[in-house]
Amino acid sequence: MLGLNSKDFRLFLVVIGLTLFAPVLLNPFPTESGLAQFNAGYPDLMQRFVIFGIFAIGFNILFGLTGYLSFGHAAFLGVGSYAAVWMFKLLSYNVLPAIALSVIVAAIFSLAIGFVSLRRSGIYFSILTLAFAQMSFALAYSVLSNPKFNLTNGETGLQVYNDDPQIFHSDRLPDLPHLFGLSMRASTDIALGPWTFTLNAGYYLSAVFMVAAFYIAIRLFRSPFGMMLRAIKTNQTRLNYTGLNSRPYTLAAFVISGAYAGLAGGLLAAMDPLAGAERMQWTASGEVVLMTILGGAGTLIGPILGSGLIKYFENIFSKINDDVLHSWFAFMPDGLEDAMVFIVHPFVGKGWHLTLGIVFMLVVIFLPGGLVEGGQRLWRWITGANRKKSDDQDTKHAPHAAE
Amino acid sequence: MGILEVKGVGKRFGGLQALGDVNLSVNERSVHAIIGPNGAGKSTLLNCLVGKLIPDTGSVMFDGQSVLGRKPHEINQMGISRVFQTPEIFGDLSVQENVMIPCFAKRDGAFELNAFSPALGQKDILAQAEEILEDVNMADKRHMHAASLSRGDKRRLEMAMCLVQQPKLLLLDEPTAGMARADTNNTIDLLKEIHEKRDITMAIIEHDMHVVFSLAQRITVLAQGTPLVEDTPENIKGHPKVREAYLGEAH
Numbered sequence: 228m229l230g231l232n233s234k235d236f237r238l239f240l241v242v243i244g245l246t247l248f249a250p251v252l253l254n255p256f257p258t259e260s261g262l263a264q265f266n267a268g269y270p271d272l273m274q275r276f277v278i279f280g281i282f283a284i285g286f287n288i289l290f291g292l293t294g295y296l297s298f299g300h301a302a303f304l305g306v307g308s309y310a311a312v313w314m315f316k317l318l319s320y321n322v323l324p325a326i327a328l329s330v331i332v333a334a335i336f337s338l339a340i341g342f343v344s345l346r347r348s349g350i351y352f353s354i355l356t357l358a359f360a361q362m363s364f365a366l367a368y369s370v371l372s373n374p375k376f377n378l379t380n381g382e383t384g385l386q387v388y389n390d391d392p393q394i395f396h397s398d399r400l401p402d403l404p405h406l407f408g409l410s411m412r413a414s415t416d417i418a419l420g421p422w423t424f425t426l427n428a429g430y431y432l433s434a435v436f437m438v439a440a441f442y443i444a445i446r447l448f449r450s451p452f453g454m455m456l457r458a459i460k461t462n463q464t465r466l467n468y469t470g471l472n473s474r475p476y477t478l479a480a481f482v483i484s485g486a487y488a489g490l491a492g493g494l495l496a497a498m499d500p501l502a503g504a505e506r507m508q509w510t511a512s513g514e515v516v517l518m519t520i521l522g523g524a525g526t527l528i529g530p531i532l533g534s535g536l537i538k539y540f541e542n543i544f545s546k547i548n549d550d551v552l553h554s555w556f557a558f559m560p561d562g563l564e565d566a567m568v569f570i571v572h573p574f575v576g577k578g579w580h581l582t583l584g585i586v587f588m589l590v591v592i593f594l595p596g597g598l599v600e601g602g603q604r605l606w607r608w609i610t611g612a613n614r615k616k617s618d619d620q621d622t623k624h625a626p627h628a629a630e
Numbered sequence: 631m632g633i634l635e636v637k638g639v640g641k642r643f644g645g646l647q648a649l650g651d652v653n654l655s656v657n658e659r660s661v662h663a664i665i666g667p668n669g670a671g672k673s674t675l676l677n678c679l680v681g682k683l684i685p686d687t688g689s690v691m692f693d694g695q696s697v698l699g700r701k702p703h704e705i706n707q708m709g710i711s712r713v714f715q716t717p718e719i720f721g722d723l724s725v726q727e728n729v730m731i732p733c734f735a736k737r738d739g740a741f742e743l744n745a746f747s748p749a750l751g752q753k754d755i756l757a758q759a760e761e762i763l764e765d766v767n768m769a770d771k772r773h774m775h776a777a778s779l780s781r782g783d784k785r786r787l788e789m790a791m792c793l794v795q796q797p798k799l800l801l802l803d804e805p806t807a808g809m810a811r812a813d814t815n816n817t818i819d820l821l822k823e824i825h826e827k828r829d830i831t832m833a834i835i836e837h838d839m840h841v842v843f844s845l846a847q848r849i850t851v852l853a854q855g856t857p858l859v860e861d862t863p864e865n866i867k868g869h870p871k872v873r874e875a876y877l878g879e880a881h
Contacts, residue, residue, distance in 0.1 A: 230748060451734050451752070452745035454723070458731050461722040468680065468718070469791065470706035470735040479743055 235445050238528060242441050246434040249273055250424045257421035261554070264546060267539055270414060270427035271498075275538045277430070277437040278494045283518040283530030284437075284444050285487020290516070291525035292453060293480045294460030298353045298512050299340070299360025303333040303485040305367060305507030307492025309378070312385045312502045319395035320387075320404050322411065322432070322497040326490065333489020334482050341481035345474065348463070360512055367504040384503035404497045406432060411498055429498045436494060437531075440487060445527055447483070456480050517583075521590055523597025532598045537583065544579035633658040633831050634679070634799055639688035640855075641674055648674040649685065650856035656799070656848075661825055661832045663842045666852035667876055672835045675852070676803055679833075680712050681705045693798060703740050709798035715807050717784035719791070721777030725768060728776050728787055729759040732795045762794040766820070782813045786820065793824065800824075802834045806841050818844050843867070851875065 228236045245252065254268030267273070282304060289295050307329035314325035344355040372381030379385055387393070401410040411429035447453050455476050458466050463473050496502050505511070514537065522533025552568045552575070559567060574582045594601045632655035641649040649671045656662045666672050677683040679690060681702040690697050697705050706712075720728050733755045738744065750756070763769040766786050771779065776787060785805065792800055805821070806814040818841055825832060825845075836842050842849060842863070849866045851858040853875040859866065866872055 230746075232748070232750075446746050446748075449748045449750070450745045451738075451747070451749045452743060454727055454731065454749045455734070457723060457727075458720045461720045462718055465718040465720060465791075466731070467702045468706055468712050468714075469732045470703050470740060470795065471731070472701070472703045472740040475741040475743075479745075483745075 229442070231445060231449075235449065235527075239442060239445060242528065242531070243438055246277060246438055249276070249434070250426055250430070254422060254424055258423045259421060264551070265543060267543060268424060270412075270425055270430050272538065272542050273427070273430045274433050274494075274498045275542070276535050277433045278491050278498070279515075279518065279534035279538055280531040281433075281437050281440045281494070282488055282491035282515055283522070283534040284440055285484040285491070286515045287484075287519050287524060287526075287530040288444060288447065288456075288487070289480050289484040290519055291523075291530070292448065292460065293456040293477055295345070295348065295477060295481070296353045296516065297344075297356040297481075297484075298509065298516070299356035299358075299363075300484070300488050300515055301509070301511035302340070302360035302363040302507050303337050303488035304492035304495070304511065305363065305502070305504065306336050307333045307489030308496040308502035308506055309367070309385055309492075310489070311493040311496035312387065312500055315387050315404065315496070315500050316385075316391040316393065319393050320400060320402070320500070321395070322404050322406055322493075325404070325497060326436075326493040329493025329496070330486050330489045333492065334486040337482050337485020337488075338478070341478050341485070345477050345481060357509060357512070360507060361509060364504055364507040364509075367507055379502075379504060381504070384501050386501045404429075404500050433494050433498070436490060440490065441527075441531070448527060452476070452479070517587060521587060521597055523599030526597065526599040529597050529599040536586075536598070540579050540583045540586075544575055544582060545577065547575035549576075632656045633693055634833065635689075635691040636675075636679070637689045637691075639675070639678060639685045639690060641671075641678060641683060641685045648855055649678070650854070652688070652852070652855070652857055654850055654857065654860075656831060656833050658831055659829050660847045661821075661834065661845050663834045663836055663846035663849045664852055665836055665839075665842055665849060666858075669854075670852040670875075671855040672852055673803065674855075676712075676801060676835055679705075679801060680710060706735075706795075706797075707740060711792035711795055711797035711800050713785075713788055713792055713800065713802045713805055715804045717781070717788040719776050719779075719784055719787050721775075723776055724772065725763070725774050725776055725779070725787060726759055726772040729762055729790055729794055730755050732791045733758045736795045758794060762790045765793075766790045781809070782816060785817060789820065789824070793828065793830075796828075798831060800830050800832045802832060802836075804836055804838075805834065806836070806838055814838065814841060817841075821845055 231239060250268045250273065252268070253273065254266045256262040256266050286297070286300050289297055310329040310332040311325035314328050318324055340356065340359045344352055344359065347355060367379040369381060371378040400408055404411045406428070409428050411432065413428040415426045417424045417426065455466070455471065459473050459476060466473050492506070518533035518537050519530050520533070521536060522531065523529025549568060549572060552571055553564065556564045556567045572578070590597060634654070634656040636652055636654040639649055639652045640647070652675060664672055664675065674683065678685045679697065681697060681700050681704070684698060692708060692710060695708065697708065720731065730749065734742070737755065760769065763772055766789065768783065768786060768790065771783065776784070779787060806817050809817065821832070822845065824830060834842070834845060846863055848860065849863055850860045851866065851872050858871050858875055859869055861869070
């Protein structure tokens with residue numbers, strides 16, 4: 228179906244189903260219950276899930292498939308955001324031209340950076356990309372923001388002002404990013420018993436882009452091009468002595484993943500028309516590396532899971548404060564309650580990074596294949612597949628060909 | 631006029647003259663061996679032929695064209711395939727995918743952005759891959775992870791990857807290095823079979839005299855970067871200069 232084999236098609240349907248019903252699936256706890264704070268089904272967070280999913284899918288094409296670890300991918304995301312906001316400023320708040328330009332600009336930018344960085348491989352490549360990204364950050368933060376030539380609006384971040392041209396804007400259109408009049412913030416609340424589900428236009432637009440991005444990624448993984456990229460990862464020497472030029476292949480992979488990052492950046496700006504330089508900082512580049520490894524580098528669905536997990540931690544775990552902890556442990560005697568709160572306190576709220584770090588360590592040590600490997604093991608354990616069969620699979624299939 | 635003509639090739643690494651003035655001619659459809667003691671410059675010579683190194687002096691002509699200054703993939707596209715001392719294969723890929731890649735290289739050239747059609751839907755490529763796997767008796771292992779193959783099978787796979795490109799010249803860099811005697815004999819048989827069936831010109835760099843004398847029709851002896859003699863195996867065996875180079879001057 229759709230040029231996919233049955234296994235990939237099933238996976239594709241699962242992803243479509245998950246994104247379509249995410250507002251319901253991510254809101255398992257009734258609105259009034261104490262656990263409602265663990266609900267992730269609100270528009271802002273769901274948009275982040277799918278947008279960073281796109282970012283990680285693209286990054287995985289370069290890192291998981293081709294084996295080039297870029298430490299500067301946030302630069303392309305940031306460039307995409309700036310391009311989108313400029314379209315808002317110049318044309319109108321319509322998101323389509325903004326997203327189109329952000330993809331194109333990010334692709335051109337990544338072509339230039341990739342052309343230079345891909346002269347080296349391994350750690351030198353990583354350092355080159357990191358250097359370029361930090362230069363881009365510095366440019367955006369200060370150099371390209373002076374009274375004579377203000378491209379990025381520096382610290383404040385690029386945003387739309389009332390005196391901007393917006394030549395296609397009219398009074399009938401919303402004063403926020405919209406798709407031909409449909410505001411990205413338009414939401415419908417559906418109350419179902421004690422539950423409330425929010426369906427948001429911006430989320431569904433991003434979800435459509437993510438599903439398309441995921442589909443393209445599957446096709447790419449299974450194509451001769453994808454096979455060459457995997458060949459580059461495992462043995463570049465052999466590839467060169469087989470009559471194939473690895474440079475254009477790696478460059479194409481770099482540009483494709485840069486364009487994915489640009490798409491993610493454009494969508495971020497479409498959800499909230501503001502582009503700041505901090506989006507390009509090296510911590511943001513590191514985050515996408517974590518997402519990909521956490522989910523399973525080289526797997527199809529891993530990056531989406533990884534980005535979901537990290538964004539969930541960032542937004543949900545960080546909101547748990549001492550009051551919440553006290554209410555959790557209220558059933559304990561006073562002294563014990565305080566002690567428990569004292570123990571748990573460093574791992575939640577502002578300390579969510581600590582929990583994420585522990586999860587990351589556990590995954591890397593015990594599940595080198597990421598959450599996808601965890602899922603596969605769990606599945607085998609549930610379906611009772613015996614040990615012999617699983618050993619068979621280990622030797623017979625290349626790991627990333629599996630899922 | 632041979633298919634490969636090496637004229638006056640010299641290469642220096644700092645103070646070391648790795649190759650002096652090498653002249654070599656490999657005839658079409660022959661098996662030509664290059665032997666010599668350690669440090670004689672055999673591998674340097676081979677690296678000059680495939681584009682990994684550029685010699686300081688001299689010329690290397692293949693099939694009427696110079697290979698100097700060309701990249702390894704360009705030289706491969708001209709028709710020279712190389713088998714490495716330790717088998718170089720795509721370890722993370724399946725055996726079938728390993729042989730599909732050279733098929734793509736043969737059909738599409740050095741680069742083709744074929745990113746949307748399924749690789750396993752290319753009937754012609756699959757048929758070619760299947761045929762060569764049958765030929766080297768590895769068809770039953772087609773779905774195996776290449777890294778999990780035995781060393782002998784890896785060598786076989788590497789050979790299959792080279793052969794499927796139908797090269798005009800096959801360069802072998804110590805194809806039996808580190809192999810047990812039984813594996814060595816298997817490799818000799820495989821190479822003989824390939825030569826007889828496919829009429830491929832081969833240049834073998836080898837240490838093991840047993841391999842050389844069972845395969846080669848011409849032998850060049852290299853010592854300290856210069857060719858000592860070039861002759862048939864029968865004449866090489868008793869040649870005083872060769873014994874001297876291998877066993878030391880005191881002999």
